[in-house]
Amino acid sequence: MQDLISILDLAKEEVLEIFEKTDALLRGKIRLRLDGKIVSLAFFEPSTRTALSFESAALSMGGRVLGFTSEESISVAKGENLADTVRMLDNYSDCIVIRHKFDGAAKFASEIAQKPVINAGDGKHEHPTQTLIDLYTIKRIFGTPEGLTFGLLGDLRYARTVNSLVRGLKFFRPKKVYLISPPQLRLREEIRNELDYPTEERVDPRDVIGDIDVLYVTRIQKERFPDESEYEKVKESYRVDVRLVEEMRKDSVILHPLPRVTEIDRRIDSYPQAKYFLQASLAVPLRSVLLHEVVGGVEA
Amino acid sequence: MKNGLIVSKIKNGTVIDHIPAGRALAVLRVLGIRGQEGYRIALVMNVESSKMGRKDILKIEERAIEEREAELITLIAPEATINIVKDYEVVEKRKQKVPDKITGLLRCTNPSCITNNDPEAATKFKTLRKSPIELVCEYCETRITEQEVLRQILE
Numbered sequence: 331m332q333d334l335i336s337i338l339d340l341a342k343e344e345v346l347e348i349f350e351k352t353d354a355l356l357r358g359k360i361r362l363r364l365d366g367k368i369v370s371l372a373f374f375e376p377s378t379r380t381a382l383s384f385e386s387a388a389l390s391m392g393g394r395v396l397g398f399t400s401e402e403s404i405s406v407a408k409g410e411n412l413a414d415t416v417r418m419l420d421n422y423s424d425c426i427v428i429r430h431k432f433d434g435a436a437k438f439a440s441e442i443a444q445k446p447v448i449n450a451g452d453g454k455h456e457h458p459t460q461t462l463i464d465l466y467t468i469k470r471i472f473g474t475p476e477g478l479t480f481g482l483l484g485d486l487r488y489a490r491t492v493n494s495l496v497r498g499l500k501f502f503r504p505k506k507v508y509l510i511s512p513p514q515l516r517l518r519e520e521i522r523n524e525l526d527y528p529t530e531e532r533v534d535p536r537d538v539i540g541d542i543d544v545l546y547v548t549r550i551q552k553e554r555f556p557d558e559s560e561y562e563k564v565k566e567s568y569r570v571d572v573r574l575v576e577e578m579r580k581d582s583v584i585l586h587p588l589p590r591v592t593e594i595d596r597r598i599d600s601y602p603q604a605k606y607f608l609q610a611s612l613a614v615p616l617r618s619v620l621l622h623e624v625v626g627g628v629e630a
Numbered sequence: 631m632k633n634g635l636i637v638s639k640i641k642n643g644t645v646i647d648h649i650p651a652g653r654a655l656a657v658l659r660v661l662g663i664r665g666q667e668g669y670r671i672a673l674v675m676n677v678e679s680s681k682m683g684r685k686d687i688l689k690i691e692e693r694a695i696e697e698r699e700a701e702l703i704t705l706i707a708p709e710a711t712i713n714i715v716k717d718y719e720v721v722e723k724r725k726q727k728v729p730d731k732i733t734g735l736l737r738c739t740n741p742s743c744i745t746n747n748d749p750e751a752a753t754k755f756k757t758l759r760k761s762p763i764e765l766v767c768e769y770c771e772t773r774i775t776e777q778e779v780l781r782q783i784l785e
């Protein structure tokens with residue numbers, strides 16, 4: 331595997347292979363090693379969760395990590411540009427994991443770097459490793475993501491996790507995907523047009539909640555709004571509360587890429603449908619397998 | 631010319647035919663011609679065409695068209711033919727193909743695209759549809775329509 335910029339850079343077989351390896355890793359059937367390898371973290375946009383999970387993944391396999399997890403901490407603040415920073419990290423490491431606030435930054439970095447580049451989120455564009463975690467969580471719970479009914483709730487316009495997920499779902503022929511959002515935050519037309527499975531736009535999750543196997547909730551991406559007043563119009567426009575979850579089927583699940591703000595009532599955490607902590611716990615094993623594939627470590 | 635609008639032949643230069651009606655001025659803009667350059671130019675607009683209904687024709691004396699200019703012309707005039715005239719005779723008829731990729735010529739309309747925020751990141755578009763033109767940014771996947779291409783050329 332070379333670069334991972336979009337989830338569609340992978341073939342379905344490769345996705346399934348990553349899932350199988352993650353299963354094996356969790357069951358202790360394989361041990362993955364990255365001895366002598368160095369992973370760069372280039373987080374131009376601050377992140378805790380994603381950066382730490384990549385770091386933990388690399389360290390747990392005996393690899394080493396260098397880089398930065400917020401723009402202030404590095405020379406970017408002193409005026410060094412993206413391209414020069416990527417050239418430097420390309421010399422210092424075996425793989426570059428990049429997060430950046432601008433759309434297309436990861437692809438641009440991959441054209442400069444000789445070493446593989448993993449997109450850990452570029453603007454409102456894509457976040458493919460999160461999608462692998464999402465789909466793997468669904469596979470763990472349902473056996474396969476194939477043929478399920480999804481409800482994607484929240485900011486479908488600016489959430490890169492949603493872009494990558496709707497694309498990743500093309501591998502698994504969902505029965506239906508409800509796109510549930512305020513009208514201003516609908517999935518972008520050009521993304522919706524490329525989907526080859528049934529979708530339906532909704533505003534109120536209550537209308538379809540009994541139908542849904544997987545409710546995928548996202549935070550409103552405040553930082554991507556062109557202006558504050560647009561954000562004010564939609565903030566707190568949806569919320570997963572006890573009333574909504576009571577209407578969900580018992581065997582359905584709620585996922586969220588985290589961090590969350592107010593879109594999920596914390597009382598939901600104790601409901602059997604709440605699976606976002608399980609989802610978060612699968613980030614390190616899945617990213618371990620991915621890093622191992624990309625960097626080319628030793629398997630035992 | 632069968633429609634009766636008489637424009638004399640040029641001696642040496644270029645005739646661009648089959649320009650969509652009303653776009654000859656945009657084609658001139660692509661060529662960077664604003665009138666002060668001194669070229670002898672004949673511009674015929676909105677004349678009948680058996681192929682296109684109506685069309686524009688442009689004749690420019692003592693001016694060659696470079697490959698890159700020809701490519702850019704196809705973005706707003708995909709059917710255009712470029713005739714090279716020497717001594718009153720057409721010595722070469724070029725039908726330029728719409729390029730599959732367009733690098734550096736146009737801007738991405740997404741303000742958060744890396745190409746609008748990093749001096750080293752030149753724009754790169756892939757052609758999705760040739761006529762009318764539709765492009766997609768290779769970095770952020772924003773789509774650019776013919777209207778936007780025309781807007782950028784004419785501004």
Ligand SMILES: [Zn+2]
Pocket residue numbers: 434738739740743744745767768769770771772
């Ligand atoms: Zn772009």
